[in-house]
């Protein structure tokens with residue numbers, strides 16, 4: 001039996017989106033995931049009240065899995081100054097508060113682990129989203145470094161990264177391992193390795209950013225080595241009964257860059273070292289590749305999830321402009337993906353998964369709402385129904 005047969009949903013009664021999914025020892029209550037979204041609201045990497053409420057509301061909102069924003073494995077290589085972090089034991093209690101609250105509300109909690117590489121330290125989008133200048137970073141008093149496989153900047157706005165030595169590559173791999181151990185201490189259920197969007201591990205994959213001549217550059221196998229070794233090393237310390245996800249940019253879209261054939265090869269290699277789910281995103285290596293070559297549209301990345309699932313025989317998570325319960329359900333029902341992740345739609349409507357459950361399973365089903373709310377919503381629904389009948 002293949003891994004995909006175990007999650008065949010076609011024979012069961014419930015709508016596919018609402019069916020539970022077993023991933024190793026974890027049982028997700030449905031197929032809806034909160035996609036990673038940077039909040040730029042941490043202080044020295046530590047969870048604040050903002051995160052308690054922000055992730056807490058999603059735990060109440062009915063999703064099966066809440067994934068955090070990219071959480072930095074090193075303090076000197078964050079996406080933004082105020083990223084969540086897991087480079088210190090001091091971060092564990094705050095993250096445990098998040099996972100405890102999710103668990104108390106029957107929701108699984110996952111952490112996205114990241115190293116921003118040559119795209120380290122940009123402004124939050126609300127301040128413009130630009131790369132912070134060297135002058136601003138030096139003046140900030142932060143420890144910071146932009147590093148990459150080669151001394152090639154991500155684009156004009158980014159400073160040139162330092163080329164990592166092999167021993168620095170090993171050190172960063174061990175940072176991911178240390179982060180995974182801390183995530184386990186914080187009772188996190190899922191780790192997602194951020195291998196997409198042009199950050200460190202993604203920058204090793206593409207020949208546009210990786211022009212090394214050692215064992216980490218050149219052939220596809222060599223360019224994949226850092227990602228595969230990191231996944232393998234994390235898998236070795238991450239408990240056997242906990243699932244491991246990897247987010248990939250399936251397409252960068254630029255001529256001579258990373259494409260679908262490469263993604264399928266990487267998915268197979270990651271599966272071989274114990275990755276369970278590929279989260280199928282795209283773009284990010286440079287601004288140009290993101291904007292022009294992966295055109296936006298409703299469900300625009302779903303075909304990537306479908307192709308990876310079919311060709312690599314690994315579970316996938318689809319993401320990108322997924323808007324309605326019917327659309328999300330169709331993605332799972334037709335075998336295009338095993339999980340559906342939503343980002344901005346959930347910023348708009350954090351109770352989207354509970355509402356999707358109601359829409360798909362019957363207008364009177366409020367069972368996905370928190371206990372404290374559901375009876376009131378049910379009563380109101382009955383009143384409104386009576387009123388509309390008597391009109």
Ligand SMILES: Cc1cc2nc3c(=O)[nH]c(=O)nc-3n(C[C@H](O)[C@H](O)[C@H](O)COP(=O)(O)O)c2cc1C
Nearest residue numbers: 035036037038069070319320321322342343344345
């Ligand atoms: C505010 C915001 C922050 C994001 N931060 C991250 C991140 O930390 N890691 C990541 O992999 N993707 C990040 N993304 C991308 C989302 O996870 C998602 O892939 C993207 O928004 C497309 O899904 P959507 O159309 O449902 O929003 C972010 C998106 C938004 C809107």
